[in-house]
Amino acid sequence: xxxxxxxxxxxxxxxxRVILRLLKQGELSVSELAKHFDxxxxxxxxxxxxxxxxxxxxxxxxxxxxxxxxxxSVVEELLLVVNQLFK
Amino acid sequence: xxxxxxxxxxxxxxxxRVILRLLKQGELSVSELAKHFDxxxxxxxxxxxxxxxxxxxxxxxxxxxxxxxxxxSVVEELLLVVNQLFK
DNA sequence: ACATTATTTAGACTACCATCTAATTAAAGT
DNA sequence: ACTTTAATTAGATGGTAGTCTAAATAATGT
Numbered sequence: 643x644x645x646x647x648x649x650x651x652x653x654x655x656x657x658x659r660v661i662l663r664l665l666k667q668g669e670l671s672v673s674e675l676a677k678h679f680d681x682x683x684x685x686x687x688x689x690x691x692x693x694x695x696x697x698x699x700x701x702x703x704x705x706x707x708x709x710x711x712x713x714x715s716v717v718e719e720l721l722l723v724v725n726q727l728f729k
Numbered sequence: 730x731x732x733x734x735x736x737x738x739x740x741x742x743x744x745x746r747v748i749l750r751l752l753k754q755g756e757l758s759v760s761e762l763a764k765h766f767d768x769x770x771x772x773x774x775x776x777x778x779x780x781x782x783x784x785x786x787x788x789x790x791x792x793x794x795x796x797x798x799x800x801x802s803v804v805e806e807l808l809l810v811v812n813q814l815f816k
Numbered sequence: 817a818c819a820t821t822a823t824t825t826a827g828a829c830t831a832c833c834a835t836c837t838a839a840t841t842a843a844a845g846t
Numbered sequence: 847a848c849t850t851t852a853a854t855t856a857g858a859t860g861g862t863a864g865t866c867t868a869a870a871t872a873a874t875g876t
Contacts, residue, residue, distance in 0.1 A: 647743055654741035655834080656734055659814060666815060672853060685835055687854055692833095706843050706852050717815045724811045727746060728753060728804045742864080759823060772865055774824055779863095793822050793873050 645696065649720050652696035657681070658689050662712065665699060671707040732783065736807050739783035744768070745776050749799065752786060758794040 652658055657679065664670060664678060676686055690710060693699045697716045701708050739745055744766065751757060751765060763773055777797060780786045784803045788795050 650741045650743075650746075651833095653811075653814070654737045656737075657834090659737075662814060673851085681834085682836060683853070684837080684855080688834075691854085703843095708853065712815070721812060721815065724740075725808060727740070727749060728799070728808065738863095744864090760821090768864085769866060770823070771825080771867080775864075778824085790873090795823065 646723060648696040649698065649716070649723070652692050652698055653720070655689065655692075658693055661689060661693065662698065665710060665712045669709050669711040671704075671709050673707070675710065733810060735783040736785065736803070736810070739779050739785055740807070742776065742779075745780055748776060748780065749785065752797060752799045756796050756798040758791075758796050760794070762797065 653662070660678065661675060664675060672683070672686065672690065675690075676683055679686060690699065690701075694701060697713055698720070699710050700713045701710050703709075740749070747765065748762060751762060759770070759773065759777065762777075763770055766773060777786065777788075781788060784800055785807070786797050787800045788797050790796075
């Protein structure tokens with residue numbers, strides 16, 4: 643898997659890890675996610691695009707909103723990779 | 730654990746992950762590690778200091794050499810944190 | 817003492833990253 | 847049509863990270 647680096651880059655930022663934890667509890671729109679952060683919507687959009695590039699999250703449209711969800715299969719893959727890093 | 734960020738930063742670099750995988754197989758001196766990489770000794774020293782700051786590795790002296798080893802307790806901690814990120 | 821080997825530290829450079837504001841796209845409601 | 851809401855994209859900026867060469871530190875051997 644050649645995009646391994648993109649996953650490690652994605653989880654290296656603390657704000658993105660918070661996003662992942664929030665999505666772990668259920669899907670959220672961008673504006674719902676925004677309530678949890680101080681930075682601008684543009685920055686949030688940037689973080690989401692990094693997570694999307696790593697395929698850690700998926701997005702779908704619902705009217706004007708874009709709903710983000712955890713991509714559990716890639717998450718499982720990450721857990722495997724990290725475990726194999728050491729075990 | 731307040732140094733969680735330093736651990737994620739440490740494993741975000743691919744060269745440092747190679748170092749960790751090498752040390753997983755047994756302790757190594759800096760010059761032994763150097764054989765596996767193209768970059769300068771100064772750069773290797775920098776990577777080792779990042780890993781050391783995150784407490785992922787430990788170092789001891791043996792004559793002129795410095796022997797690096799995996800710090801398995803912090804490694805276990807990392808595995809736990811990553812797992813809790815998603816599960 | 818001096819030279820050699822092993823490693824780190826200092827300082828510089830480039831590239832990338834997180835962030836911002838402003839502009840843009842897109843869908844919905846009036 | 848126009849306005850509002852939702853989100854992304856463009857472009858700029860400051861800071862940090864990875865890398866290098868050169869210099870410094872430290873231990874060994876001659």
